[in-house]
Amino acid sequence: MSNDTTLWEATDWVDTSQCLPSVxxxxxxxVAYSAVIAIGLLGNAGLVFIITRQQELRNVxxxxIANLSCSDILMCVVCLPVTVIYTLMDRWVLGEAxxxxxxxxQCMSVTVSIFSLVLIALERHQLILHPTGWSPxxxxSYLAVGLTWLVGCFISLPFLSFNILTNDPFQNISLPSNPFRDHLICMELWPSDKHRLAYTTSLLIFQxxxxxxxxxxxxxxIFIRLRRRRDMLERSRRTRGAQRINIMLLAIVIAFALCWLPLNVFNTLFDWHHQALPDCQHDAVFSACHLTAMASTCINPVVYGFLNSNFQRELRTTLQRCQCGTRAGESYESFPLSTVGSEGITKATSLNRMGSVCVPSPRPEISSALLSKTLPANS
Incomplete structure (x- = not known):
């Protein structure tokens, strides 16, 4: 990055620092960030706890889903509080680390989240379009989870190298009394603008x-395949269950895309044409876009958890610490949320000890689940 660019950024920062946020x-x-942090932490932690606590819920x-929640928890713990502090203050006071x-x-968490959504979609695509083929x-899934975090770390490494804590941009400002001389800011310092633009544009495309x-x-x-099976005899319960689960899974994807769209547009505009952003409104626009993106951390427990009656019942029983015998009479969803079969074969279902519908099988990974693989009717 050239000295002229650095000086322009410092001068621009000085101008924007005069536009302090109102009370x-x-x-x-x-209040908004605190609400997002509270909902994101409590909701995702509860979802992870219930999935890890119940053996029958540990399917692909x-x-x-638990991996997606873990990435959201990390975002709530590390990124959101830091962003609030840096936005409200006129300097960086949190140290170089x-x-x-x-x-x-933040980059690693977003990468893990989007790759988890991709893996969920691919797993359901394989299950429904190729039910007799290989199924994970x-x-x-544990191996896939490890790979998502490794890839996320690798993609995010440039931030460790090129983010620096410095006050150099303010040393050459010509003011009678320079109030910014001792201020520290956290900024990206790339070898050149071409390197920065290449990296941020690659993130936008591949992330x-x-x-x-x-x-x-x-x-x-998946939607086209299920729609073609409307006239099949077994569609009444099994196919409706598959469609509802797929709608829930698709809802989290659309919500994630909409939440992160404003921030991606803001970052792209800032990278390619930062002069278009007004000085005094820069922080306000960024805060609105960033807050919208961070709201995605609250979507996972809402869509996957609190909109699913089976999860609600499991959450209540977990909080009440009831014994398995006291839960046997509860009324769970009538359609199977986790069924495994093949073309031309219809497997019988039975009630497991939790009262939900499952397919009897010696393999634990295909037992009853909160949200899992659902086979459409025979074509």
């Missing part, structure tokens, strides 16, 4: 556009 605006940011889809770690964690087991396009394509093919 009402600061209060709104604190739920393991990936957080200056490097915060953008690294729980052990495969947002292409994964979402692949996910939407998978669910489109």
């Amino acid at each position: 009402g605006g600061a209060t709104f940011l604190i 889809t739920n393991i990936l 957080l200056c490097k770690v915060t953008p690294f964690v 087991a729980a052990g495969h 947002y556009c292409l994964p979402l396009l692949l996910v939407l394509l998978c669910y489109l093919r």
Whole structure:
């Protein structure tokens, strides 16, 4: 990055620092971010706890859901509080370690989240379009989870290298009394603008556009396949269950895409034409876009958990610490949320000890689940 660019950024920062947020605006940011942190932490932690606590819930889809929740928890713990503090203050006071770690964690968390959504879509695509073919087991999902975190770390490494804590941009400002001389800011310092633009544009394509396009394509093919089976005899319960679960899974994808769209547009505009962003409204626009993106951390427990009656009952029984025998008479969903079979074969279902519908099988990874694999009727 050239000295002229650095000086322009410092001067621009000085101008924007004069536009301090109002008391009402600061209060709104604190309340809004606090609500997102509370809902994201409690909801995702509860979802992970219930999935890990119950052996019968540890199937492929739920393991990936828990992975998605873990990435959201990490975002709530590390990124959101730091963003609030840095936005409301006129300097960086959190040290060099957080200056490097915060953008690294945010990039890694987003990567893990979007790759988890891709894996869920691919698993359901394989199950419904190729039910007699290969299907992943729980052990495969743990391997996939590890790979998502490794890939996320690798993609986010540049932030550890090029995010620095410095006051150099303010040393050459010509003011009678320079109030910014001792201020520290956390900024990206790339070897050149070309390197920065290449990296941020690659993130936009491979971390947002292409994964979402692949996910939407998978669910489109699933929708077409299920629609073709409307006239089959077994569609009344089994296919309706599959369609409802797929709608829930697609809802989280669409919500994730909409939540992160404003921030991606803001970052792209800032990278390619930052002069278009007004000085005094820069922080307000960024805060609105970032808060919308962070709201995605609350969607997972709502869609996968609190909109699913089986999860609600499991949550209540967990909180009440009831014994298995006292839960046997509860009325769970009538359609199977986790069924495994093949073309031309209809497997009988039975009630497990939790009262939900499952397919008797010696394999634990295909036992009853909160949200899992549902086979359509025979074509």
